Amino acid sequence: MSLRQANSYKEGSFIDRPRHTCALGGALFTLRALSRVIPIIHASPGCGYNVYTAFNAGAGYLGGGYCGGAAWPSSNVVENEIVFGGEDRLKEQILSTLELMDGDLYVVVSGCMVEMIGDDLLTVVASIKDSPAPLLAVPTPSFKGNSYDGYDIILEGLFEGLTRRQTRKEKGLLNILGIVPGQDVFYRGNLSELKRLLEALGFKVNSFFGDGEDISSIRRAARAEATILLSDVAGQKAASFLEDARGVPTLKLPFPIGAQETENFLKGVAKALGLRDSKVQKLLSFENRRYYEYLERAADIYNDIDLQRYTVIVADSNYAPSVSNFVSEELGFVPVLTVVTDPLTEEKQKEVLLRFHSSGDLPRPLVRFGTQTSDSARFLREAWAPVSNHRYSFTLSPGLVIGSVYERELAEDYSLPLVTLSFPATNRVVFQEARAGYLGGLTLASEIFTTLVSGR
């Protein structure tokens, strides 16, 4: 398959039912995921609430949290400001926010309209001398990028504003980047699982958005020994900033799901950080034993009723390769099509393609890149044209679709069960559960099998 054929995304073309939001959206949900941070939105009325609605519903009902949803401070600029400029209104909004909202950090972010009229956030913020907590400004207009970019833009802004270059690093301290709150519906559970494993190896972990963390984790980011980057796309800019400007090297590893990938992940970290092999082996043998004791439970039913499935996967560039590898290498399923949904340049697509393993007798699955929601159906039609209309001819069965709620139509068309895992996932309420690591892999396997036996 040539890459050109696979590429349906053209830079800046229209998007059918997008699976992501704008830079402002990514920034706001990154801030929402940090403890006690108060965003101040400089934008039209509606921008904040619109993004909130998207993530609340799409990210497994994430909720507004401490200061989110309808409670986000926002300048709500209208026609008057377009004509006369919105900087005065912004200053008024910042000053009143500092008086009224109680937070550890205030961050001014912006929507398209105020950037189009040329408001200068940085100047306005610089003019405010008296703030109960640090006050930063990071321009995040929608037209500058999508929500994955917004995550990068805001984190780079926070690292720039809150850290200094540290000559002495803190031994064993690691940052984790590349998991985008909200776009990754399971972000918090994933971070918590990876943190659990790294801590078991003796590391200290800044996951920034994890259980019990607050903005001191951002402040400590420049003291880390390394930044683990779990994405080919998100977090790249923020990690580069930490590397170039703060001297924290980046260690890029695949987003791990299940025993095999997680083992590789832990070995990768250990090797790069010079950890003793025996320490790693001890953890791996404990984790692997537990993992397979559980997975083995499914062996009887798996073989009794043939749970092996042809699989269609629709997810972003973090999940698509990892889930594809997981179902083929660990569950023995046959991925027939994997659609990568985030907007990627050709160069990025090449990188992402390398993440897909070919396993045993199985060739690499067909990988297509499609930001458009209707792409998946088209790709599947192309990949799996019915041979004949004969009743007993070979069809895409037994099969399984792993994707978002937008894949319901596709799943219904082929009469296949659907497991949702990518954004938007309006059909699930997600708390602490993970899809990454050992425990995340088990949860995913259990959900897949549960779905397959749910009619019983």
Added chain:
Amino acid sequence: MTLEQKHHESATVGQEVIIRERRLGALLTFQGKGSDLMKLAKENPEGCCHDNYFNQCGDCSSQRAMLPISQIRDAALVNHAPIGCASDLGQFNAQHRRGLRYNAIPVQNIRALSSNLTEKDLIMGGENKLAAALEEAYRRFAPKAIFVTTSCASGIIGDDIEEVTLNAEEKLGIPIVPIYCEGFKSMVWTTGFDAAYHGIVRKLVKPPRERRNDIINIMNFSNQHAFSPLLAKIGMEARYLVHQASVEELAHISEAAATGHMCETLGTYIAASLEKLYGVPELKSPPPYGSLWTDLWLREIGKITGREKLVEKVIVSERKRIAPELEAVRKKLEGRTVFAFGGASFCHNMLALAHDLGLKIVGMMGFHHDMTFDNDYEEIISLKNTLTLVGNIGSYSVCNKQPYQMIKILQDIKPDLVMSRHESLPTQAVKLGIPTFFAADANILGGYDGVVTTGKRILGAIKSRNFVKNLSAHSREPHSAWWKKQKDPFYFAKGKRL
């Protein structure tokens, strides 16, 4: 603008709807008694829309316009905007699928594209991109019509949407309906409802082929067929609009005997338009919430369709039918206090219902207030109807979805129960330990059965407060110590400006 001009402009089929600030004198901030607001509306019908100098994020016209039209089942939607404006399509999709399933229509995803304006387009213009997106929407979805919603960005760069849509209409041979709903144009987000309906009336509704004396248009939020059994008793059918409607159905809403709405805030603009353009009368009565308003609503339908006698019979028998259950619920709810918040007129509906259930009304908060409606009928002024029914309201505020004010008012009043409509905001009450009744489906609350059903559900909400209690004990309020001590929720509307 004189009233005459307003009438003329509001229901014509010009390109754009006039924003509510100008057309209806809409307010965003008010605090006082219900009677004070009534007086203000009389003295100053043009209102004076100003905002606070601290704001939390509200809502915008674009979002409110996109929701109803994304639910029209055989149309497509092109959002001409940067990608972020299409953020909540996922949420609208969930809503649409639920609606289709409920209406026993084959379930499908919404059909919507974003033109995805990027930095380059904002410099070079986005018209070509819109044209391409329209063709693509046609190719992908084979829709019966395509709606185009505008955005702040498309408005500022000045794309000629009329021209692009007219060209596309010619090329594709289906109606292409531009909806002008730029967020920055109106501080009052309900302008978006008007913009959506304006587009529908302007491009899709056809002159009547006949008059259907047995069909009534009901402008509503979610299409539960809750009024059908009641209307069937007088030989009428409800046409629930516009969610899950088809383009063909919309074309013929001009043939109905009348237009009613579940909320004046939502439906009075289209009702007035249909009346002025096609002679479909707007019901001159409050919507059917609570027994008394349901009586008035049925009588008005009876009057328009010549079913007066039948209606009187039905009122007597329906009232008699629900009496025992209603009495039992009332007894259990007696003396409980209730506070309502939501879109202005739907709040009034909830109060009418609460009054019928014997709850003690201690206040309300509307998210905006229209000083007038498009048709100048006394009978549809929801605030006046409410005050007549329930008496004066001591704590009446208008607040544009601002949690910092809501919390303060609720802390001050401490009601036994909050009734609300508008997702995510009841959370504020829950965090204070106050049980809430959420009117997720506004239709279910309507009619005689709605009174009893709502009463029972409220009883349930009050009875088991454990979730609310648990959460309130562990939730943190994001406001400063200074604000917590502040007495006046409207400090930032009146205080010293920068």
